[in-house]
Structure formats: structure tokens, C-alpha cells
Amino acid sequence: MSLSPILLIHGWGANGRIFSPLRAALPPERQARTGAPDLPGHGEAGFNGVFDIAAIADDFAARLDRPAHIVGWSLGGMVALAMAARHPQHVRSLCLTASAAKIPAAADYPQGLKRMPLAAMIDGFRADYAAAMHRFIELQLLYTPEKRHFINEWSADVAAPGAPAALEAALAALESADWRAGLPEIRCPVLLVYGGKDALTPVRMGEYLHRHLPKSRLHIIDKAAHAPFLSHSDEMAATLIDFWKHCP
Secondary structure (H helix, E strand, O other): OOOOOEEEEOOOOOOHHHHHHHHHHOOHHHHOOEEOOOOOOOOOOOOOOOOOHHHHHHHHHHOOOOOEEEEEEOHHHHHHHHHHHHOHHHEEEEEEEOOOOEOEOEOOEOOOEOOOOHHHHHHHHHHOHHHHHHHHHHHHOOOOHHHHHHHHHHHHHHHOOOOOOOHHHHHHHHHHOEOHHHHHHOOOOEEEEEEOOOOOOOHHHHHHHHHHOOOEEEEEEOOOOOOHHHHOHHHHHHHHHHHHHOOO
16 A cells, blocks of 8 residues: 655645655655645745635645644644645645644733744845744754754755745734634644744643643754754654554
């Protein structure tokens, strides 16, 4: 039986190229089944001025010819949740890394953030996207000094398409999204991967998801920040492969 396709969905301000280290850490037969599309207004994807997480989930699901393993990072994790909720027949498994069902804190959601830090990054992205992406990746590798020599290579690759056109619209969608109500209905296996050093989507957000997703397991990488698939690509790949082997 052939392997299921793998769909990697990136986060706000980045593009599919950011998954290059993770793809390289997967076995060749898995690499061949892996896609990493750009979200609207990111990378090389067009943008019509509307960033709708549910509509993006519908579009990505429609591209699949069989159930896939979906890996969503940050904003991409919300798209992945929407895919699992709206198109369960297209999702064999779900991996959410450094993501959440909701980002801002609320009276019934103390796990969220009281302050939203991403808006402050927009001006930097607009002014010099290459420099801003370099700083972001540098921060991700702060606790893995053995990988710091990759900073220039990885950041240049991600920055090559230029600053995303959908920064404001995607951020507004991210800040207003709330997928908590549908979590108990997601029945596919779910892997939650979080970094112990992540201040943007701290571990408590993963713990919330773990409590509300019926078939979830939580994996914490202590020295990872907001992009475990960069700083700990080998561990992330090994964890995914083990997870996928046990998916029905």
C-alpha cells in the first residue's frame, strides 16, 4: 500500500520554504509524498485581499486525492484544524506544532496571550523582509547552537519570494479565529508538538488542545521555541514518523 500524502502548512509571515529542514530530515519515500503550499498572499501565492481560514481549508482539502497527514504550524495549525473539522474524510492524521485553537486570552480562555506581539513585526517585514526573517530564524536556533551555521541559508531561502502581501489580513484572521468549539468532534489522531521556550504559543496552549482533542498526544521539546521543525528537525521528523506508523 502506498504512503499517504503529507501536507505541511506554514505560519504567518513565512511560506512553504520554511519546511525545507523538516522535509530533508524525512526518509526519501516520505519526502516524495510531501507538499508545502503557500498560504494566500504568502510566498508565491496570489492574494485577492481576503484571508479566510475556512475557505483556505476548503481549498487545500479539495486538492487532495486521498486522506493526508496534515502538519500545521502556528497559523497553519488553524488551517489544519479547519480541515479536520470541515473535511474529516480528507485528513488521516493531524499534527499541530506551535499552534492553538485561539490565540488571544479571554475570560474562559486564560491559556491565551494577553498581548499580541505579531503586529509589531509588520513594519520590519515590510521594510526589510530578508533581515526580519534572518532575525526570526536566529531566535529559533538560539538554544541549538550546533545549527546556527544554517541561519543564512535558511533565512535567504524563505525570504527569496519577498514580503507577504497578506500580512495585515492574515494577522487579523489569526487574532479573530476561535476553533475551540469543534475540538471534541475531531476524531483523527492528533500529534501536538510544542517548544518549551516558545512565548508566542506557549506549552499551555498545547496542553489545552490535548485536553480537548479526544485522540491527541503531546510532545514537548524543551529547548525549542516557536519553530521546532527548524531547531529540532531531526527529532520532529522522528516523532512524526513514529506517529504516522501508528495511525489507522
